[in-house]
Amino acid sequence: MSWGSAAEFFAMGGYAPFVWGSFAVVALCMIVEPLVVRARRRRALDALKRASLAARQVGHEAAA
Amino acid sequence: MSQRIVNWFRFSSPQSFYPLAGGMVPWFAAAAAVLAAIGLYIAFFVAPTDFQQGEAYRIIFVHVPASWMSMFIYLVMAGWAGIGLVLNSRLSGMMASALAPTGALFAFLSLWTGALWGRPTWGTYWVWDARLTSELILFFLYLGFMALQAAIDDARRADKAGAVLALVGVVNIPIIYFSVKWWNTLHQGASVSLTRAPTMATIMFTGMIVMVFAFWAYSIAVSLVRVRAIILERERHAGWVHELAGVAP
Numbered sequence: 371m372s373w374g375s376a377a378e379f380f381a382m383g384g385y386a387p388f389v390w391g392s393f394a395v396v397a398l399c400m401i402v403e404p405l406v407v408r409a410r411r412r413r414a415l416d417a418l419k420r421a422s423l424a425a426r427q428v429g430h431e432a433a434a
Numbered sequence: 435m436s437q438r439i440v441n442w443f444r445f446s447s448p449q450s451f452y453p454l455a456g457g458m459v460p461w462f463a464a465a466a467a468v469l470a471a472i473g474l475y476i477a478f479f480v481a482p483t484d485f486q487q488g489e490a491y492r493i494i495f496v497h498v499p500a501s502w503m504s505m506f507i508y509l510v511m512a513g514w515a516g517i518g519l520v521l522n523s524r525l526s527g528m529m530a531s532a533l534a535p536t537g538a539l540f541a542f543l544s545l546w547t548g549a550l551w552g553r554p555t556w557g558t559y560w561v562w563d564a565r566l567t568s569e570l571i572l573f574f575l576y577l578g579f580m581a582l583q584a585a586i587d588d589a590r591r592a593d594k595a596g597a598v599l600a601l602v603g604v605v606n607i608p609i610i611y612f613s614v615k616w617w618n619t620l621h622q623g624a625s626v627s628l629t630r631a632p633t634m635a636t637i638m639f640t641g642m643i644v645m646v647f648a649f650w651a652y653s654i655a656v657s658l659v660r661v662r663a664i665i666l667e668r669e670r671h672a673g674w675v676h677e678l679a680g681v682a683p
């Protein structure tokens with residue numbers, strides 16, 4: 371371990387903006403992308419439910 | 435004997451692949467999380483300070499995995515696209531489409547982390563040298579593939595057009611890989627190669643490889659979730675999709 375204190379760790383030997391700027395953007399992207407794809411799958415499932423509901427309504431109106 | 439032969443083509447139908455993919459996602463997601471935790475621990479608490487670059491070198495633990503994945507995902511994407519062209523299988527095109535955004539993301543992250551590493555070590559965020567420029571072209575190839583597919587309404591035709599673009603773009607991958615050998619670049623040569631021992635400290639190499647596997651597992655997990663969404667979108671008129679959504683066809 372090469373860190374004397376937490377402050378020393380966050381300072382990254384004077385390279386803090388570069389090191390943390392890299393890791394923060396990578397972490398952000400790899401957290402946001404899974405959320406986006408999960409939302410896409412949920413949207414597809416919702417669209418399926420809506421479509422079948424609409425189809426059933428049309429069916430009822432035709433029968434009436 | 436013949437009973438032991440698995441019919442792999444069974445999984446090439448979206449209907450049988452959908453649940454298979456769903457079952458694999460949690461495992462790859464968990465593997466990605468565990469490997470990332472180990473990799474980050476090595477990156478920040480085990481690996482020593484570099485004697486030349488100080489702490490700035492720690493960017494390597496995300497830069498190299500992102501760069502490798504950006505190239506590797508392209509090869510896999512082009513592979514699926516090629517299989518789709520030859521066998522005309524629906525799932526292949528869906529796989530290619532599912533991989534493109536993740537590949538584009540890693541190409542972007544490779545350029546971003548590279549810029550932030552270049553500034554303290556080379557004195558510049560960007561330079562038009564062969565390695566950087568060819569990686570930028572890779573990023574544009576991903577964006578072009580996605581834009582082309584989005585511009586064509588018929589999914590099967592979009593797959594075919596995208597596949598041709600993806601296959602032509604494969605020529606860029608060896609250019610990226612060998613650019614540091616073929617031209618005089620500001621970017622350093624490869625520290626890791628298949629033919630000789632890595633020219634870096636073992637613990638740094640270990641941390642980097644663990645991060646590579648973390649990114650790999652992440653890519654598989656996120657692409658499988660995306661391919662499931664694409665299957666639902668494209669097969670929305672199929673009876674099995676309606677049953678799966680819990681609604682009558």
